[in-house]
Amino acid sequence: MRxxxxxxxxxxTPFPAFLLILSAAAALNIPAFxxxxxxxxxxxxxxxxFFDSEKGVFLENQYITVQKNRVVSVDAxxxxxxxxxxxxxxxxxxxxxxxxxxxxxxxxEKIGRQGSGIAAESVASLVFEGDALRALHGAxxxxxxxxxxxxxxxxxxxxxxxxxIALRRAIEDGSVVGCRMRVSGPGLSAEGGQxxxxxxxxxxxxxxxxxxxxxxDDAVAAVRENLAMRVDLIKVYADSAPNIARLSVEEMAxxxxxxxRYGVRVAAHAVSERSIRDAALAGxxxxxxxxxxxxxxxxxxxxxxxxxxxxLLSSDNFARYMxxxxxxxxxxxxxxxxAMLKQSRDVLQRLMKSGITIxxxxxxxxxxxxxxxxxxxxxxYAYAECGMGVLDILRTTSINAARHLRLENRxxxxxxxxxxDIIAVEGDLEKDIRVLDNVRFVMKDGAVIVGPPGTR
Ligand SMILES: [Zn+2]
Numbered sequence: 001m002r003x004x005x006x007x008x009x010x011x012x013t014p015f016p017a018f019l020l021i022l023s024a025a026a027a028l029n030i031p032a033f034x035x036x037x038x039x040x041x042x043x044x045x046x047x048x049x050f051f052d053s054e055k056g057v058f059l060e061n062q063y064i065t066v067q068k069n070r071v072v073s074v075d076a077x078x079x080x081x082x083x084x085x086x087x088x089x090x091x092x093x094x095x096x097x098x099x100x101x102x103x104x105x106x107x108x109e110k111i112g113r114q115g116s117g118i119a120a121e122s123v124a125s126l127v128f129e130g131d132a133l134r135a136l137h138g139a140x141x142x143x144x145x146x147x148x149x150x151x152x153x154x155x156x157x158x159x160x161x162x163x164x165i166a167l168r169r170a171i172e173d174g175s176v177v178g179c180r181m182r183v184s185g186p187g188l189s190a191e192g193g194q195x196x197x198x199x200x201x202x203x204x205x206x207x208x209x210x211x212x213x214x215x216x217d218d219a220v221a222a223v224r225e226n227l228a229m230r231v232d233l234i235k236v237y238a239d240s241a242p243n244i245a246r247l248s249v250e251e252m253a254x255x256x257x258x259x260x261r262y263g264v265r266v267a268a269h270a271v272s273e274r275s276i277r278d279a280a281l282a283g284x285x286x287x288x289x290x291x292x293x294x295x296x297x298x299x300x301x302x303x304x305x306x307x308x309x310x311x312l313l314s315s316d317n318f319a320r321y322m323x324x325x326x327x328x329x330x331x332x333x334x335x336x337x338x339a340m341l342k343q344s345r346d347v348l349q350r351l352m353k354s355g356i357t358i359x360x361x362x363x364x365x366x367x368x369x370x371x372x373x374x375x376x377x378x379x380x381y382a383y384a385e386c387g388m389g390v391l392d393i394l395r396t397t398s399i400n401a402a403r404h405l406r407l408e409n410r411x412x413x414x415x416x417x418x419x420x421d422i423i424a425v426e427g428d429l430e431k432d433i434r435v436l437d438n439v440r441f442v443m444k445d446g447a448v449i450v451g452p453p454g455t456r
Contacts, residue, residue, distance in 0.1 A: 042067050043446070044080040045087045045422060047094035051429070053398035053413050056391050058430050064094070066420040069446035073416055087452055089424045092440055095394070096412050097151025097421030099401035100376055101309050102267075102288055102361025105138040105145075105167065105181075106159035110367050111324040122158070122195045126208050131160035138167045141372045142178025146449055148373030149439040151421040152180040152411050154404075156235045156267060156288065157187035158194075158365070160208060165229055179373075180421070180444065182405055184235035185226040186211045187269065188219065188255060192243035210237070213247060216254035223258040234259045234266045236284065239275035246275060252282030265406065267309070273297060280306055286404060288361060293347050298354050307404050308356055311363035312344050312382035317375055320368045341385060348386040359404040360396040377436055384433045393433050420446040 043066040050062040065073045065080060073079065080086070109121040125134060138159070145153060155164050164183035170176040186209065187193075193210035206212060211222045223234055236255055239246050252268070259266050260283075267286045268279035273294055276287050280300045286307040301308065313321070315337055322333045351358055360383070362376035383393045402412030410419050422443040427435030442450035 042081055042084040043087060044078060044084050045094065045443075046078070046090050047092070047424070048090040049093040049429075050074070050414075051093065051095035051394060051398075053096055053394065054415070056395065058093070061090075062094070064414060064422065066422075066443070066446050069420055071414055071416060071418045071420050071422075074414060087441070087448075089441055089452055092424035092426055092452075093429045093435075094414070094422060094424045094441075095429070096398050096414050096418075097423050097442070097444060098149050098377065098380075098397045098436075099152045099154075099360070099405065099412055100145065100150050100362050100364075100379075100397070101154045101286075101359045101401050101404055102311050102363045103145070103153040103155045103376065104158045104363070104365040105141045105153065105155050105372075106134040106163055107365050108137070108141075108367050108372070109365055111321060112326055119195050119197050122209060123198075123205065125158075126160065126205060131163040131166075134160055135163040135166045135170075138163070139170065139176045139178060142167065142171060142176070142181070144371035145179040145373035145376060146177065146442060146444060147439075148371065148377050149423040149425070149436065149442055150179055150373050150376060151423070151442070151444045152182070152401075152405065152407070154182045154184075154233070154267075154361070156184050156269075158209065159183070159185075161186065162229050162231075165231070177449065180411070180419075182232035182407075184233050184267070185229055185231040187235040187237050188213050188222050188226075188247070189237040189240050190243075190245035190247045190251075192240060192245055194237070194240045194243065196243045213251055213255075216250050219247075219251045219254040220258045223255055227259075227262060227264065231264075233264055236266055236268050236279070238268045238270035238279035238282075238284075239272055240269070241271060246278070249278045249282050252279055252284065256283045256285075265404075276301075280304060286359070289363070290347065290351075291343065293350065295350065298350060298356065302354050302356050306356070307359050307400075308351055309359050309361035309404070310344070310348055310351070310383070311361050312348070312379055312386065313340065314378040314382040315341075315385055316381070317364075317366075317368060317378050320370075321366055324367075324369065344382070345386040348383065348388065352388065352392070357400050357403070358392075358396050359401040360393075374437075380433055380436060390430060390433050394429075420444075424452070 045064040047062045050059045063078045168181040171178040189210040193206040213219045256266050265285040268284040269288050270276040270279045271289050273292045277297045288309045318337050362379040364376035368375050398412035402408045424441035426438040441452045
């Protein structure tokens with residue numbers, strides 16, 4: 001998660017001060033047995049337009065055949081058994097289910113509340129909410145992601161003591177309807193984690209949310225602890241501003257070395273130029289946020305094939321945040337947004353020019369009074385506002401994200417052998433990324449979750 005620091009109510013400090021965090025009530029509308037029954041039939045989806053994420057092109061009139069939870073063919077003509085179920089999406093553009101590489105499904109920050117902010121909200125999550133309720137809240141949020149067309153997320157901590165693992169398991173066993181999840185468990189951090197301002201006697205509270213690392217040897221132990229709990233990746237905090245303590249390059253290198261022994265990737269929260277550089281030198285696999293970058297550090301990222309996940313705020317999410325915070329002056333909102341945009345655009349443009357692989361991540365943990373998944377999708381609109389074209393944006397949330405999650409050929413693509421994670425939108429996606437607001441159909445793992453219109 002990032003910190004949105006307010007100096008006065010509703011006022012955001014300049015963009016470089018930004019950091020990060022993560023976000024969860026139950027979601028059992030579709031019984032697991034119903035999904036399984038549906039998933040067992042052969043289904044043919046007629047796509048009026050079809051986004052081929054591997055080639056980066058839109059095709060006309062394609063037929064996607066799905067058996068159980070897999071795609072078996074994509075053809076220009078229909079090749080269906082007589083008893084196949086036909087889903088006509090001829091009016092829509094069909095694409096792979098979206099992937100969000102940076103979520104916090106078990107954490108939600110209420111905005112504008114007296115004394116609010118990430119530190120206070122983190123304490124509230126730990127003290128007043130607790131792991132069990134957080135997992136239930138996370139289940140509800142996971143359903144909103146799925147309904148918004150985000151079929152897979154990588155969830156990066158702020159989920160108590162492995163409550164993310166519990167949610168992932170409940171989704172996998174079909175008792176909860178939600179997006180496919182990869183989870184990190186508690187993030188590895190220097191002293192203090194991301195909960196600044198605790199008085200000394202309450203510092204141990206941090207241990208309920210973060211794994212505090214105190215030496216390279218301890219770093220190795222922390223990785224093993226998380227792996228023993230079956231995490232999918234390791235999350236490390238190269239910085240945890242506004243707390244001052246930072247992990248050393250040696251500590252992060254020990255984390256990377258141990259994780260890579262098991263083929264597990266390491267995602268680094270890094271906001272400042274210095275912490276990004278330290279994480280890169282330590283050999284992490286991705287830099288999350290990356291709000292400030294010199295060309296020299298970009299070169300290091302490029303040489304080491306490190307992915308970058310820019311967690312940017314769209315203009316509409318920014319305005320909503322400000323309004324909920326109590327800022328009524330539209331000129332003030334616009335001025336602050338433009339300052340943020342200038343910096344975001346500069347960094348994103350230089351990343352794009354460098355050829356570094358960019359994967360999309362929302363870091364959407366703010367309570368914007370809308371379905372969480374709907375708000376998360378808007379990170380893709382932020383990329384557009386920074387000058388990224390539609391095809392490149394779609395790559396960040398499909399094949400690039402799938403590579404980052406080590407699920408290439410299975411998600412982020414619709415082709416023989418891939419999981420049947422398929423969505424459809426209404427409108428000209430090739431011209432306007434914002435038609436992703438108009439999701440009319442969602443299939444995950446071969447089960448229809450949303451639509452198609454007229455059939456349900
Ligand atoms: Zn985050």
